[in-house]
Amino acid sequence: MTNHIDFQKIVDQALSGILLLDQNRKIVYYNQTSLQLFNCEPEKLKDLKDFLHPDYHEVCSQRLNRVFSFHETAEAMEQKLVTYTKEIIDVEIKAIPYDLSDKTLALIYIRDITKQKLAEKLLSHNDKLASIGQISAGIAHEVRNPLTAVKGFTQLLKEQVEHNYLETIESELDKALSTLNNLLQVSKPDLIDEARVPIRLCQELDSIVFMFQERLYNIEIHTDFKDRQQVFMGKKNILVKAFFNLIKNAIEAIEGEGKITIKHFVKDQVVHIVISDTGVGMKKEEIRLVGTPFFSSKPDGTGMGLTQVFTTVQQHQGEVHIDSVKGKGTCFYIMLPIL
Ligand SMILES: Nc1ncnc2c1ncn2[C@@H]1O[C@H](COP(=O)(O)OP(=O)(O)OP(=O)(O)O)[C@@H](O)[C@H]1O
Ligand SMILES: [Mg+2]
Known part of the structure; x- marks a missing residue:
């Protein structure tokens, strides 16, 4: 029976990425899942460190020392990888000593979490x-x-x-x-x-931009609306208020001159609305706090604008993603599934 089992195939198709590292930390074996995980061609997969997030270099090196020097298992630990295409992914990594002839290798399991x-x-x-x-x-x-x-x-x-x-x-x-x-x-x-009604989101976005017209003398607003005719079934009042809050924040983030871009498009039955500004941007800690009621950096802000945005998107089974760089600008991605 064992003769007929294709172990290579089993390992290649495993849910975890599996690697073997030699004492110099070089990759001497990988399965197919690792290539998918790192999103790279086999010839690029030489050193695990190339794919490890810099925050984890030190801890990974200590864990591998334990495997090689003390023959101990480094239990599953949450870490981050940077793929070949520069995406950051959360993973769980376990390292086990693996004896091959007179050498000890490190057997690494990597699970995408x-x-x-x-x-x-x-x-x-x-x-x-x-x-x-x-x-x-x-x-x-x-x-x-x-x-x-x-x-x-x-x-x-x-x-x-x-x-x-x-x-x-x-x-x-x-x-x-x-x-x-x-x-x-x-x-x-x-x-x-509120009851769900058919809404043409692009029209609503146009009206909101119009409402802010008088505050826009030194801010350029650019709209890029695709799939204009798309009708979205949603709670109109709260959705309009949410986009109003996002555009208001973008305007308030710009000191002096700047640019705001609002995009709308439909992809895979999901409406995407992207609002980006060239304003003051946010630090990582601020991004983590936004949406918490009363969190505000403005002297007269209530800190409820984004709470309203989050609850509204949540009520539409949607998602909010934020990209922001301090001093450069912010981008809010709103994704609303068409049910
Ligand atoms: N586009 C943005 N650029 C930079 N910082 C932002 C942006 N949007 C939100 N923030 C930060 O998040 C905080 C919370 O935003 P939120 O809309 O919830 O409240 P607020 O704008 O301070 O007050 P209010 O909306 O009641 O006027 C803001 O004070 C600001 O620090
Ligand atoms: Mg606000």
Whole structure:
């Protein structure tokens, strides 16, 4: 039976990338899955270090030392690889001593966990939103009622006495109530469940750009709308608000002159909307924080714009990706599946 088993084929088709490294850390064997993982031709696959993210060079070298010098297994550890085409992927790597004649090699298993990591990130983001949502919805609800009463009494007072402070009191109360309503909308989106209607997103994007016209004297807005006729079934009010928030952020990110590009196209039954700006950009830590309610770097920002964007996209089973470089600009990719 064993004679008929094609072990090479079994190893080649394994879910993990499998490599053998010699004492000089050179790759002396690889399976087909490794080539797919590294996205490269066999002749380029010589040294694992070429594909290891620089953050992991040191730890990988220590782990291999343990394998070669102490004959110990380096258990599965999460690391990052950079493929030949410069994509960064999340992987789990395990290294085991492998004796061949009088030499010890390192047998390396590499499992692609990019999808798993993405799912975990989305889940934890949803969890974070859900718990912050519950707390803030509770507070917003409790504070809104007395404020509404104060507003009512202010209006009554205005009918009886004249005082110029009363106007200010009323307009400040309106601001506070609008903030609370926004908060309720993003933290308890199910409370205000909107029906899905057919929307032509390009038309809506055109109207939003038009609304910002007067603020655009030193900002060039370029639109590249493909598949203009595409009809998307979605919750119109919140989608328009989300794109409004994204374009507003892009405009606010530009100090002085700059350019904003808005793209729309459909690919594989998914509507893609890409909004990029040449503004101030964000650091990695900032990218991680955006979408958390109240996170804002602006003196008068509420920090709820992107929370609204995330909840809206989530309600449409879509995805948001952010690319941003400090000092260079930011790009928001919104993907909305056509259901
Ligand atoms: N296009 C962008 N470029 C650079 N930074 C951005 C961009 N979009 C968002 N940010 C950062 O994310 C933060 C949060 O954005 P968000 O829209 O949630 O709130 P805000 O814009 O600060 O306030 P509000 O939307 O209520 O006016 C911003 O304060 C800013 O630091
Ligand atoms: Mg904003």
